[in-house]
Amino acid sequence: MSRTDILGRDEIVRLVDRFYENVRSDEKLGFIFDKVAGVDWDAHLPRMYAFWQTVLFRDGGFRGDPIGKHARLVLLTMMGREQFDRWLEIFESTVDELFVGENATHIKACAADMANVIHSKINGLPNEKFDPAKLSDEQRARYAAYRKSAD
Numbered sequence: 366m367s368r369t370d371i372l373g374r375d376e377i378v379r380l381v382d383r384f385y386e387n388v389r390s391d392e393k394l395g396f397i398f399d400k401v402a403g404v405d406w407d408a409h410l411p412r413m414y415a416f417w418q419t420v421l422f423r424d425g426g427f428r429g430d431p432i433g434k435h436a437r438l439v440l441l442t443m444m445g446r447e448q449f450d451r452w453l454e455i456f457e458s459t460v461d462e463l464f465v466g467e468n469a470t471h472i473k474a475c476a477a478d479m480a481n482v483i484h485s486k487i488n489g490l491p492n493e494k495f496d497p498a499k500l501s502d503e504q505r506a507r508y509a510a511y512r513k514s515a516d
């Protein structure tokens with residue numbers, strides 16, 4: 366099947382379902398979800414559909430506490446750069462396997478930014494990659510567009 370862009374809810378659901386299939390079978394990360402956190406998948410997957418729909422299309426109605434939920438995991442297991450890099454690697458390869466286009470590129474950039482923010486906040490580290498003085502041209506343009514659409 367030829368790849369399309371992420372156009373709406375249906376593609377978000379396909380992406381999220383495939384991503385967590387890949388994460389759960391991953392040696393570095395699978396156990397964190399299934400053994401350490403004991404995730405209730407019937408509840409988690411719909412939350413993640415809403416989350417990514419909110420990030421990409423601003424209409425998913427997600428409300429939650431991602432920092433708090435991941436901070437709790439720091440007390441139970443390793444949640445360092447290695448784990449976040451692996452998470453991102455799986456996220457990016459899942460997007461690339463299924464989709465191609467502007468939204469596919471955008472969702473990967475959002476995931477990378479959020480991985481940096483969550484990783485640094487929950488570990489109490491300064492976030493160098495998110496230093497306003499060090500934003501890339503792509504990040505600058507993207508954040509300027511957010512401000513416009515929020516007006």
Ligand code: HEM
Pocket residue numbers: 394397398402404409412416428429430431434435438444448449452475476477479480483
């Ligand atoms: C090492 C990397 C990561 C691990 C092991 C991980 C693991 C988890 C687990 C176990 C939960 C469920 C927590 C609960 O319901 O109590 C969760 C929730 C969540 N995760 Fe992650 N996560 C990682 C990275 C990320 C990243 C980079 C993002 C964003 C791009 C993200 C977004 C979310 C969101 C939105 C929730 C739901 C939060 C809520 O319900 O309020 N996660 N994660």
